[in-house]
Amino acid sequence: MRTLKFLLQKEFRQIFRNPAILRIIFVMPMIQLLILPLAADYEVKNIKLAVVDHDHSSYSRQLISKITASGYFKLDNYNGSYKEALQEVEKDHADLVLEIPDHFEKNLVKEDASTLFIAINAINGVKAGLGSAYLQSIIRDFNGQVREEWVQFPRFSPETQVMVTSSNWFNPMMNYRYFMVPGILVILVTLVGSFLASLNIVKEKEVGTIEQINVTPVRKYQFILGKLIPFWLLGLFVLTLGLGVARFAYGIIPAGSLFTIYVFAAVFLLAVLGLGLLVSTFCSTQQQAILISFFMMMVFILLGGLYTSIESMPEWAQWLTKINPVSYFIDVMRMVVLKGSGLADIKTHLLTVFGIAVLLNGWAVVSYRKRS
Amino acid sequence: MGAVTVDNIVKFYGKKEARVTALQGLSFDVQKGELFGLIGPDGAGKTSLFRILTTLLLADAGTASVDGFDVVKDYKAIRNRVGYMPGRFSLYQDLSVRENLEFFATIFNTTIEENYELVKDIYSQIEPFRDRKAGKLSGGMKQKLALSCALIHRPSVLFLDEPTTGVDAVSRKEFWEMLAHLKQQGITILVSTPYMDEAARCDRVALMQEGKIMSVNTPAGIVNEFGRPLLAVKNTNMLQLLQAMKSCEGVEDAYPFGEYHHVVLKPGGEAAVKTILEQMKMPYEQHPVTPDVEDCFMALMRNKDGQ
Numbered sequence: 315m316r317t318l319k320f321l322l323q324k325e326f327r328q329i330f331r332n333p334a335i336l337r338i339i340f341v342m343p344m345i346q347l348l349i350l351p352l353a354a355d356y357e358v359k360n361i362k363l364a365v366v367d368h369d370h371s372s373y374s375r376q377l378i379s380k381i382t383a384s385g386y387f388k389l390d391n392y393n394g395s396y397k398e399a400l401q402e403v404e405k406d407h408a409d410l411v412l413e414i415p416d417h418f419e420k421n422l423v424k425e426d427a428s429t430l431f432i433a434i435n436a437i438n439g440v441k442a443g444l445g446s447a448y449l450q451s452i453i454r455d456f457n458g459q460v461r462e463e464w465v466q467f468p469r470f471s472p473e474t475q476v477m478v479t480s481s482n483w484f485n486p487m488m489n490y491r492y493f494m495v496p497g498i499l500v501i502l503v504t505l506v507g508s509f510l511a512s513l514n515i516v517k518e519k520e521v522g523t524i525e526q527i528n529v530t531p532v533r534k535y536q537f538i539l540g541k542l543i544p545f546w547l548l549g550l551f552v553l554t555l556g557l558g559v560a561r562f563a564y565g566i567i568p569a570g571s572l573f574t575i576y577v578f579a580a581v582f583l584l585a586v587l588g589l590g591l592l593v594s595t596f597c598s599t600q601q602q603a604i605l606i607s608f609f610m611m612m613v614f615i616l617l618g619g620l621y622t623s624i625e626s627m628p629e630w631a632q633w634l635t636k637i638n639p640v641s642y643f644i645d646v647m648r649m650v651v652l653k654g655s656g657l658a659d660i661k662t663h664l665l666t667v668f669g670i671a672v673l674l675n676g677w678a679v680v681s682y683r684k685r686s
Numbered sequence: 687m688g689a690v691t692v693d694n695i696v697k698f699y700g701k702k703e704a705r706v707t708a709l710q711g712l713s714f715d716v717q718k719g720e721l722f723g724l725i726g727p728d729g730a731g732k733t734s735l736f737r738i739l740t741t742l743l744l745a746d747a748g749t750a751s752v753d754g755f756d757v758v759k760d761y762k763a764i765r766n767r768v769g770y771m772p773g774r775f776s777l778y779q780d781l782s783v784r785e786n787l788e789f790f791a792t793i794f795n796t797t798i799e800e801n802y803e804l805v806k807d808i809y810s811q812i813e814p815f816r817d818r819k820a821g822k823l824s825g826g827m828k829q830k831l832a833l834s835c836a837l838i839h840r841p842s843v844l845f846l847d848e849p850t851t852g853v854d855a856v857s858r859k860e861f862w863e864m865l866a867h868l869k870q871q872g873i874t875i876l877v878s879t880p881y882m883d884e885a886a887r888c889d890r891v892a893l894m895q896e897g898k899i900m901s902v903n904t905p906a907g908i909v910n911e912f913g914r915p916l917l918a919v920k921n922t923n924m925l926q927l928l929q930a931m932k933s934c935e936g937v938e939d940a941y942p943f944g945e946y947h948h949v950v951l952k953p954g955g956e957a958a959v960k961t962i963l964e965q966m967k968m969p970y971e972q973h974p975v976t977p978d979v980e981d982c983f984m985a986l987m988r989n990k991d992g993q
Contacts, residue, residue, distance in 0.1 A: 324785075522772060523777065
């Protein structure tokens with residue numbers, strides 16, 4: 315115990331003396347949490363619209379003003395022909411072309427039907443999909459208005475209509491920040507927990523200090539605990555800091571209890587620390603450790619369900635997310651913060667991550683050798 | 687039972703195809719309280735041997751013991767009673783002098799005060815800088831700190847891997863004086879060095895080359911083994927002189943040695959050397975010298991190559 319105490323004392327001294335680590339621990343979470351959620355915005359706004367109006371009727375004008383009034387579309391230009399409008403798309407001045415044919419109004423009134431043509435620049439798939447969906451719903455709405463105008467009262471509507479009203483549970487305002495901030499916080503905790511720990515151990519290898527430690531009676535478990543405990547505490551600290559930022563900058567107050575979050579985080583940190591330890595046993599320079607960490611971070615984020623939903627991934631990728639501890643923590647954070655889940659609800663998550671922690675730490679301890 | 691015994695130690699590096707033999711069956715003993723030097727050029731296997739003896743590396747064959755404990759079975763006991771100073775400075779550069787020393791004292795379950803007597807002479811020289819970060823010390827001071835840290839738990843055997851490499855001449859001299867002082871306290875010291883001139887300061891030395899020990903003896907004993915007359919010669923065209931000496935009938939070996947060339951004579955070769963020096967028609971100088979360890983090393987290497 316006494317040895318462990320001194321190892322920890324030494325470790326904390328080194329951490330607090332390293333300005334780079336301090337910056338990573340204190341400043342990075344603040345900045346990332348304050349800036350990233352603003353940039354990682356799912357809503358698509360300012361879709362640039364080119365209109366080709368062959369009709370020049372009051373209905374076509376009404377339609378266009380309805381579209382531009384929605385706030386999602388920015389009218390780029392009126393064009394004389396589809397060809398001209400396409401050129402606007404090619405120059406990237408427009409994302410979407412709406413062509414209104416001749417006799418649009420006339421057909422609508424006389425024949426009860428008319429056509430519209432929409433062309434979309436699909437280079438950015440998300441923007442194209444959302445843009446066409448918005449536009450279609452606006453046109454549908456317009457359609458309803460027109461119909462109302464021409465239906466003769468007191469005639470009953472000849473067609474039955476299904477009305478859909480949705481109620482957004484857990485995030486009624488559909489505020490994507492409630493969804494992103496907890497996720498980004500998980501990534502930050504992972505970063506501190508696993509990568510700082512592995513870099514720290516590899517640094518001892520690189521500088522050669524581990525050699526000096528290895529000839530001393532310091533036991534393997536003492537050395538490993540001496541490395542894990544500081545970064546475990548730092549990880550929990552970053553989590554606290556991040557929850558504070560979420561509360562004061564975004565007004566996100568977890569619906570569930572903080573206790574649940576901390577219990578899960580404590581176990582989760584064990585798993586990522588085990589991973590960091592494992593990386594460090596296979597690397598002999600900090601450069602190697604950084605490159606491996608970078609690679610794994612990408613995998614963690616992309617297969618963690620932070621930006622894209624896991625349910626829409628191909629099946630093999632869904633299997634990979636099952637061994638990604640980060641995906642569990644992101645899920646748990648969202649469950650607890652938004653839905654107010656308790657320990658009983660996240661029991662499976664907790665046990666799985668605990669299993670991953672035991673596995674990774676066990677593997678790391680077995681492959682860590684004091685002598686070669 | 688000696689303080690250190692090495693019996694037929696073999697160490698390979700690399701996989702089967704590209705296997706390099708670093709140590710080819712070494713054997714020697716070091717007595718308690720001895721200052722023992724391992725002398726050899728870079729790549730002779732000195733560091734590998736030290737790493738085996740300090741339980742950091744497993745030998746592929748052979749046995750070794752330190753202070754009566756086997757390096758494989760009783761490695762825990764050995765780690766408690768040896769001090770190791772690696773060739774590369776490997777203390778915590780971001781901790782201060784005092785913190786480094788304190789750290790190494792505590793992980794050996796002791797305190798600086800308890801063994802202060804032992805390190806006093808060395809540590810007192812760096813004590814004025816005790817709050818300075820170890821990384822900011824000069825080379826000589828780093829080395830004194832490293833030695834203090836290796837000694838703070840009063841080891842019975844001290845391993846110093848090339849402690850004087852890259853250190854200035856004055857600090858080297860000081861360092862050897864410190865070792866002589868430590869020896870008086872009864873600590874067995876194994877020190878490796880590529881510098882032949884340092885051999886004379888050891889009680890006994892082992893000359894190493896390519897993973898083999900060529901000779902183990904006292905410095906005087908090694909010099910006595912030389913057993914042939916040695917001349918130092920010099921004239922104005924040293925390159926030509928060396929070639930002439932090498933091709934001379936009465937000469938066994940000739941090599942540059944400082945400002946002179948050293949010429950190992952065959953019995954009665956003196957006259958032939960003299961003739962050549964005269965023939966070159968240049969002012970020259972020649973006088974017999976007593977061989978030192980470097981001469982012996984050259985001779986041993988030559989014998990080995992000749993076999």
